[in-house]
Amino acid sequence: MKRFKNILVGVDLADKEQIVANEMSSATSTAIENGLWLAKHNNAQLVFFTALEIPHYLRFVAEERGDVESSLSGEYEERLNTLVQRAKREGIKASYVLTVGKSWVELIRQVVKHERDIVIVGTRQRGITANALFGSTGMKLLRKCPCAVWVSKPRAEQEATSILVADDLSPVSGLALELGISMAELRGTQLHVLHVLELGMGRPSWDSFEIRTRARAEAAKQLEAQLARVNTSGLRCPARIEIVVDAADSAIIREIAENHVGLLVMATVARGGIDGIITGNTAERLLPQIPCSVLAVKPHDFKCPIAVD
Missing domain, CATH: 3.40.50.620 (HUPs)
Structure with a gap:
């Protein structure tokens, strides 16, 4: 399978309660592993991508203090760089992109602008729909992204x-x-x-x-x-x-x-x-x-x- 040469992995570094989560979710970890696996088998370029979304309740702080966005960006870049270094140790040509905006919109812009072959993301599990592929980002990508989309659900793949x-x-x-x-x-x-x-x-x-x-x-x-x-x-x-x-x-x-x-x-x-x-x-x-x-x-x-x- 040598079809995919330019792979984009969406890395979700936030969770419901924290803008920068202490640990990545299992869904995001699975998406990363799938990206590494696919890049190896395709000898492909791998790009880790994160869009920084500042919540409404922090925007007024960000407007008054210019260091909020830069501080968050620094933490995100550190984590993304760790992923890039891991990929390079495994012989994969890798880089990262960090931007500000809605994740699904910025992912699609990356696809269109840089001709990505496939987007790989994890899916968040929500409430009573925890057994379904119902994350907002995943659904919007499946509906609107012009390239192939792989939405990873960790437990399903493991079993x-x-x-x-x-x-x-x-x-x-x-x-x-x-x-x-x-x-x-x-x-x-x-x-x-x-x-x-x-x-x-x-x-x-x-x-x-x-x-x-x-x-x-x-x-x-x-x-x-x-x-x-x-x-x-x-x-x-x-x-x-x-x-x-x-x-x-x-x-x-x-x-x-x-x-x-x-x-x-x-x-x-x-x-x-x-x-x-x-x-x-x-x-x-x-x-x-x-x-x-x-x-x-x-x-x-x-x-x-x-x-x-």
Whole structure:
């Protein structure tokens, strides 16, 4: 997997109560480890990125005392430099960027301005949605960032035994399949490939056994053609392909639970030329529910809604 040459890792150095946390969260630590791992296997450039967001309650202090921002920046730079030095000791070309602003906005600006190939971030767990991929930064990146986005959920990756590719047979899903195969090869895990024949939305009702059988056969043929175009010799065991008739979001969530999936690889599709919108209702329902890490691949014509100065 040599596709990623310019990797950006979002480093969250704050927590709910402190602007500079005593320790990095497990989600951020996992994102950093994933960035180091991916950079090694791709011989890629690695950039650690942090955006300093000064809370509202400190802004009046910052306006009166000019040393607040510089003091916080100094602490952030020290930690970022520690990460850079570690990466360099591991033979990785690394650097860091520190800026001021909203994390997700500044991450996307970095992607657009410097042509980053992939953004890797962790996800914060919040309240009753602690089992879901529901961090604000992660969700906004998945929706609006023009490059691939890998949102890491630590516990899910540690307990995982397999990787799932949700394949809708679109052109960009071929890239998602290729990346899923590469990830499964490098991690030595089982690869599952899921295609969903969705109900409703102008499609046949699938009530007829004959219609379902014909649709399954056609989908299987296309999936086999996709797999034939990719080298799968490095997989520990053959990919398991499943074609189901269901709503896409329900089928994907069920597949994740039944097969102990730690990473979902999925393609996102720009909707009707609207900047920063992916896949429509299915994705908008699915993303907040995903209980594992996700690697989202964007099409080349994805329109980013963030302007770069």
